[in-house]
Amino acid sequence: MKNDKSSSGKRSARSERRKSEETKAKHWAKEWLDALIWAGIAAIILRTFFFGAYRIPTPSMEKTLLTGDFLIVTKLAYGPRTPMTLSVPFTDIYMPGVNLPWVRIPGYSDIKRNDIVVFNYPIDVAPISVKTNYIKRAVGMPGDELRIDEKVLYVNGEEAETFDTYMYNYRVDIRDRIRLSPSKVREAGAELVQSGNGFHIINMTEQTAEELSEWPEVENVNKFVLPDDYDGFSRRGFNFSDGFANHDNMKAFTVPAEGMEVELTPENWHVYEDVLLRYERNLVERNGDQFIINGVETNSYTFQQDYYFMMGDNRDDSEDSRYWGFVPQDHVIGKAGIIYFSWDGENWLPRFNRIFDLIHS
Known part of the structure; x- marks a missing residue:
C-alpha cells in the first residue's frame, strides 16, 4: 500500500510539473506573440506616418x-x-x-x-x-512659369539654379584616326551613349566635360541639343509630351496651383488635359475652340489642388515631368x-x- 501511495504521489508530482511547464510555455508563447503583434503595429504606424x-x-x-x-x-x-x-x-x-x-x-x-x-x-x-x-x-x-531653351530651364523668366551633379549628353568630336577609349571614359565618371563617325555622345557632368575637352584625342565638346524639328518623343504615348515633342526645347507654360484660374485653348490643352481628366476627374468635351466641362460650356477652369514639375538630375536619362x-x-x-x-x-x-x-x- 505504501508503494502504491508513493507511486501515485510521484505521478501526481510529475503531472504538476508538466502542467507547470505547459503553463510557462503557453505564457512564453503568448508574450512573444503579443510582442510580435505590437512590433507589427508599431512598424505599420512608422511606415504609414x-x-x-x-x-x-x-x-x-x-x-x-x-x-x-x-x-x-x-x-x-x-x-x-x-x-x-x-x-x-x-x-x-x-x-x-x-x-x-x-x-x-x-x-x-x-x-x-x-x-x-x-x-x-x-x-x-x-x-x-x-x-x-x-x-x-x-x-x-x-504657379511658376517654366520654359526650356536648348536644355536650359527658365523659371519665371530667370535661369534656374543648377548643381554640379547635373548630367547631360555631350557631343564629343574626336581628332582624325584617334580612338576614344570606352574604359577611359568610364574611369572619368562618364557613360558612352552612342558612337558615330568621328564623334561620340557621352553622358557626364559639366566638370567632366571640361576635363574631357583637354584630352589630346578630343577636338570639341558641346552639349548635345535635339534639333528643333525633333518629334520622337511624341510617339511615347504620354499626353503631356504630345505638345512638347522635344524635351530640350519647351515653350512657356504655367504650373497649376490651387485656386488658380486658367483659360483653356487648343494650344494649351495638352498641358492641362491630364490635370482636368485624370487628377481632378472632370468630364470634358471639346467643340473646336470651345470646351464643355461637366456639362457647362466654358473655357475657364479653376484648379482644385497644387501641382509640381519634377525633373531628374541626369537630364538626358530621366523620364520625368x-x-x-x-x-x-x-x-x-x-x-x-x-x-x-x-x-x-x-x-x-x-x-x-x-x-x-x-x-x-
Whole structure:
C-alpha cells in the first residue's frame, strides 16, 4: 500500500510539473506573440506616418543619387497621408475598388524649389497610394512659369539654379584616326551613349566635360541639343509630351496651383488635359475652340489642388515631368532624407563612403 501511495504521489508530482511547464510555455508563447503583434503595429504606424524606405533603381538622379542607393524618406516633412486603400501591410496587394476617405496630416515643411521628392508615379493606372514610387527634383512650384531653351530651364523668366551633379549628353568630336577609349571614359565618371563617325555622345557632368575637352584625342565638346524639328518623343504615348515633342526645347507654360484660374485653348490643352481628366476627374468635351466641362460650356477652369514639375538630375536619362506632366499634391509621399545603405551593382560591393550620408538639395 505504501508503494502504491508513493507511486501515485510521484505521478501526481510529475503531472504538476508538466502542467507547470505547459503553463510557462503557453505564457512564453503568448508574450512573444503579443510582442510580435505590437512590433507589427508599431512598424505599420512608422511606415504609414513617419518614414519609408526607397531604393534608387535607375540612373535618373545621378550623380546626386546613385543606382543602388537605399534611402530613408521622411513623410513627416510634407505631412503623411492617412491610409487611402485597404491593403495587406508591407505588400502591394490591395482591395480593388475600395478607396478610403483620407486626409494629409500637416507636416513641418512645404515643398521647396529643388527639394528631392518621392511621389507616386502619376500616370500609373492604380489607386494613388499603390502607384509606383518615383524620385525627382522639384524644379517647378505651383504657379511658376517654366520654359526650356536648348536644355536650359527658365523659371519665371530667370535661369534656374543648377548643381554640379547635373548630367547631360555631350557631343564629343574626336581628332582624325584617334580612338576614344570606352574604359577611359568610364574611369572619368562618364557613360558612352552612342558612337558615330568621328564623334561620340557621352553622358557626364559639366566638370567632366571640361576635363574631357583637354584630352589630346578630343577636338570639341558641346552639349548635345535635339534639333528643333525633333518629334520622337511624341510617339511615347504620354499626353503631356504630345505638345512638347522635344524635351530640350519647351515653350512657356504655367504650373497649376490651387485656386488658380486658367483659360483653356487648343494650344494649351495638352498641358492641362491630364490635370482636368485624370487628377481632378472632370468630364470634358471639346467643340473646336470651345470646351464643355461637366456639362457647362466654358473655357475657364479653376484648379482644385497644387501641382509640381519634377525633373531628374541626369537630364538626358530621366523620364520625368517633361514627358508625363505634373505631380499632384495628393501624390506626394515625402522628402528624401538619408542614404542608409548603398550597393555598387557593377563591382558587387557596398559603397561604404555613402552610408548614412544626408541628402541635400
